[in-house]
Amino acid sequence: xxxxxxxxxxxxxxxxxxxxxxxxxxxxxxxxxxxxxxxxxxxxxxxxxxxxxxxxxxxxxxxxxxxxxxxxxxxxxxxxxxxxxxxxxxxxxxxxxxxxxxxxxxxxxxxxxxxxxxxxxxxxxxxxxxxxxxxxxxxxxxxxxxxxxxxxxxxxxxxxxxxxxxxxxxxxxxxxxxxxxxxxxxxxxxxxxxxxxxxxxxxxxxxxxxxxxxxxxxxxxxxx
Ligand code: ADP
Ligand code: ADP
Numbered sequence: 001x002x003x004x005x006x007x008x009x010x011x012x013x014x015x016x017x018x019x020x021x022x023x024x025x026x027x028x029x030x031x032x033x034x035x036x037x038x039x040x041x042x043x044x045x046x047x048x049x050x051x052x053x054x055x056x057x058x059x060x061x062x063x064x065x066x067x068x069x070x071x072x073x074x075x076x077x078x079x080x081x082x083x084x085x086x087x088x089x090x091x092x093x094x095x096x097x098x099x100x101x102x103x104x105x106x107x108x109x110x111x112x113x114x115x116x117x118x119x120x121x122x123x124x125x126x127x128x129x130x131x132x133x134x135x136x137x138x139x140x141x142x143x144x145x146x147x148x149x150x151x152x153x154x155x156x157x158x159x160x161x162x163x164x165x166x167x168x169x170x171x172x173x174x175x176x177x178x179x180x181x182x183x184x185x186x187x188x189x190x191x192x193x194x195x196x197x198x199x200x201x202x203x204x205x206x207x208x209x210x211x212x213x214x215x216x217x218x219x220x221x222x223x224x
Pocket of ligand 2: 141142143145
C-alpha cells in the first residue's frame with residue numbers, strides 16, 4: 001500500500017536548515033498494523049504529514065497503492081486523502097461547535113454523500129463505537145475516552161483503507177487508552193491498514209511491526 005524510498009524533508013527558517021527526514025525508506029503492506037517510535041524531534045510528525053498527503057516531501061519516492069504521489073500538488077493530494085485516509089490525533093481535534101453526529105458527518109459532506117445516506121452511515125459507525133447515546137452532545141460534554149471514540153468514528157466513516165494515528169492514547173488514562181487500542185485492533189482485523197506514531201511501548205505491542213527512528217532515519221525495524 002505504501003512504499004517510501006529515500007524520503008527527504010527539510011525545514012528552512014532564517015539561516016538554519018533542519019533535516020526532518022533523511023533518506024527514510026520502508027514499506028507497509030495492505031492490512032498491516034505498524035507502529036513508528038522514536039524520540040521527540042526525530043521526524044515522526046513530519047512523516048505522518050507526508051504519508052497523510054497533508055505535506056509533500058523535498059526528495060525521494062512515495063508510492064501510494066503503486067502510484068507515485070511525491071510530486072502531487074495540494075489539489076491532487078486532497079482528493080486522494082479524503083477518499084483513502086482517516087486520521088486520529090492525540091488531542092482528538094473535534095470541532096467544539098458541532099455535535100458528535102455533526103463531527104462524524106463532516107467527512108461524508110466533503111466527499112459528497114447525500115444527506116439520507118449520511119444519516120445511515122453516521123449512525124452505523126456511532127453504534128459501532130458505542131457512542132450513539134451521545135449523538136447530540138458537544139465534544140466538551142464528553143470524557144476524553146468518549147471524545148477519542150468520536151474521533152475514531154469520524155476517521156472511519158468514509159471506510160478509508162488507511163488510518164494514520166498520532167499518539168492516539170496520549171491524552172487518555174490507561175483504561176480508555178486500551179479501549180481505543182482495541183478499537184484500532186478491530187478495525188485492523190477488518191482489513192484497515194494502520195500506521196501509528198506512539199511513545200508507548202505498551203501501545204506498540206498492539207502492532208505487527210515497530211519501526212524505530214532517529215534523526216530522520218530508520219534505525220531498526222522489528223516484527224512482533
Ligand atoms: P517528531 O514528531 O518526531 O517530534 P517532527 O517531525 O515534529 O518530529 O520534527 C522533526 C524535525 O523538524 C525537528 O528538528 C523539528 O524541530 C523540525 N521541524 C518540524 N516542523 C518544523 C517547522 N514547521 N519549521 C521548522 N522546523 C520544523
Ligand atoms: P473520564 O474520567 O472518563 O474522563 P469524566 O469524569 O470526565 O470521565 O466524566 C464522567 C462522565 O460524565 C462521562 O460519561 C462524561 O461523558 C460525563 N460528563 C462529564 N462532563 C460532562 C458535561 N459537561 N456534560 C455532560 N456530561 C458530562
